[in-house]
Amino acid sequence: GENVEQHPSTLSVQEGDSAVIKCTYSDSASNYFPWYKQELGKRPQLIIDIRSNVGEKKDQRIAVTLNKTAKHFSLHITETQPEDSAVYFCAASTNAGKSTFGDGTTLTVKP
Amino acid sequence: GAVVSQHPSWVICKSGTSVKIECRSLDFQATTMFWYRQFPKQSLMLMATSNEGSKATYEQGVEKDKFLINHASLTLSTLTVTSAHPEDSSFYICSARTAQGNNEQFFGPGTRLTVL
Numbered sequence: 001g002e003n004v005e006q007h008p009s010t011l012s013v014q015e016g017d018s019a020v021i022k023c024t025y026s027d028s029a030s031n032y033f034p035w036y037k038q039e040l041g042k043r044p045q046l047i048i049d050i051r052s053n054v055g056e057k058k059d060q061r062i063a064v065t066l067n068k069t070a071k072h073f074s075l076h077i078t079e080t081q082p083e084d085s086a087v088y089f090c091a092a093s094t095n096a097g098k099s100t101f102g103d104g105t106t107l108t109v110k111p
Numbered sequence: 112g113a114v115v116s117q118h119p120s121w122v123i124c125k126s127g128t129s130v131k132i133e134c135r136s137l138d139f140q141a142t143t144m145f146w147y148r149q150f151p152k153q154s155l156m157l158m159a160t161s162n163e164g165s166k167a168t169y170e171q172g173v174e175k176d177k178f179l180i181n182h183a184s185l186t187l188s189t190l191t192v193t194s195a196h197p198e199d200s201s202f203y204i205c206s207a208r209t210a211q212g213n214n215e216q217f218f219g220p221g222t223r224l225t226v227l
Contacts, residue, residue, distance in 0.1 A: 089155070096160075099157070101156075103154045104154050
């Protein structure tokens with residue numbers, strides 16, 4: 001089955017700096033890669049996603065890159081703000097829709 | 112659009128009892144729903160995939176007789192934790208996929224289960 005590895009497990013940055021979280025996946029059939037933000041006790045919220053036919057996608061301060069050959073994808077958050085502090089999960093999904101999640105990254109943005 | 116609800120949001124029960132959690136897609140038809148379990152400070156672990164009108168597909172290590180899943184309609188799936196024990200205490204989250212099949216999942220708000 002699919003295996004998704006996520007790094008780092010914790011990340012602390014100063015407000016205004018950039019944050020980068022990286023994930024690798026194993027199943028070449030995976031073609032959909034969402035990123036979720038989860039606050040304590042809440043549901044995961046989709047913040048950005050990318051499909052296998054695209055190499056990069058950007059939405060304001062958030063961007064995701066995908067390298068299909070190397071089977072890795074990354075989340076980039078620029079100009080971080082304290083409200084960006086949360087746990088971020090990457091996931092990889094096939095056409096069957098079943099998602100495998102990374103272990104999560106706890107991002108802390110210090111004011 | 113694409114709203115998923117769960118009920119109850121939290122439940123406390125005694126060891127040995129059964130608990131039913133409902134997952135509803137409010138404004139779309141969900142041919143597939145997924146059930147996840149999340150322990151504190153851990154990731155979401157897929158328990159089973161629920162398809163409307165057919166038997167659920169359970170992930171390895173998940174007991175199908177303990178975690179009963181019923182997907183009776185295109186808007187409702189239920190998870191029943193039978194003979195609950197303290198180790199079943201967790202955050203249970205469902206998600207639903209639309210019939211369009213574009214892979215995006217919409218998550219419910221989760222159910223916090225505490226077994227005493």
